[in-house]
Amino acid sequence: MLVGDSGVGKTCLLVRFKDGAFLAGTFISTVGIDFRNKVLDVDGMKVKLQIWDTAGQERFRSVTHAYYRDAHALLLLYDVTNKASFDNIQAWLTEIQEYAQRDVVLMLLGNKVDSAQERVVKREDGEKLAKECGLPFMETSAKLGLNVDLAFTAIAKELKQRSTKSTSDLHFQLHDYVQREGRRASCCRP
Numbered sequence: 131m132l133v134g135d136s137g138v139g140k141t142c143l144l145v146r147f148k149d150g151a152f153l154a155g156t157f158i159s160t161v162g163i164d165f166r167n168k169v170l171d172v173d174g175m176k177v178k179l180q181i182w183d184t185a186g187q188e189r190f191r192s193v194t195h196a197y198y199r200d201a202h203a204l205l206l207l208y209d210v211t212n213k214a215s216f217d218n219i220q221a222w223l224t225e226i227q228e229y230a231q232r233d234v235v236l237m238l239l240g241n242k243v244d245s246a247q248e249r250v251v252k253r254e255d256g257e258k259l260a261k262e263c264g265l266p267f268m269e270t271s272a273k274l275g276l277n278v279d280l281a282f283t284a285i286a287k288e289l290k291q292r293s294t295k296s297t298s299d300l301h302f303q304l305h306d307y308v309q310r311e312g313r314r315a316s317c318c319r320p
């Protein structure tokens with residue numbers, strides 16, 4: 131399930147992952163909730179992801195609350211060009227604590243890193259917050275496709291592991307994977 135303030139790029143991230151395209155132009159806010167399926171090959175096993183795209187607008191909050199309970203994983207997004215969306219992460223975490231399952235897989239994503247001129251949230255700020263909250267973290271760009279597949283693949287790997295193995299040391303492995311692969315992708319971007 132994708133969560134975060136309105137306009138941070140949840141729908142664009144999902145469309146980029148599902149269709150490999152970017153929705154440029156007019157911003158059409160999600161109404162309530164929407165979903166798309168994608169099957170990934172994870173280490174030789176097919177993992178079907180059903181990805182729920184929630185509306186970030188406050189007025190739909192009661193609708194989205196009902197979906198947290200059944201979510202196995204949450205991608206929590208902020209927009210690196212929008213400080214308020216970053217400052218609101220703490221409120222989103224409170225909401226997640228209240229409504230989501232205790233063992234939900236959770237990852238923090240700072241989106242729109244292609245907009246270097248407009249950036250107001252530094253990478254280090256995202257890393258610091260993620261560390262404080264014990265979350266894996268990546269910066270993404272739905273526009274360029276940067277780290278998008280990686281974020282969903284990391285989630286799929288974690289979920290596959292949870293469904294097939296014992297649950298010890300899982301967080302460390304997800305963190306490790308995201309840190310290693312995220313760094314590799316960032317170092318190679320244009």
Ligand SMILES: Nc1nc2c(ncn2[C@@H]2O[C@H](COP(=O)(O)OP(=O)(O)OP(=O)(O)O)[C@@H](O)[C@H]2O)c(=O)[nH]1
Binds near residue numbers: 143156
């Ligand atoms: N530059 C840039 N713009 C982006 C990126 N991702 C999304 N956008 C733009 O940001 C705006 C909002 O994107 P959405 O994906 O609709 O945002 P959302 O989080 O789904 O918004 P709600 O449905 O209201 O919750 C659109 O104008 C997108 O084109 C990105 O990676 N880079």
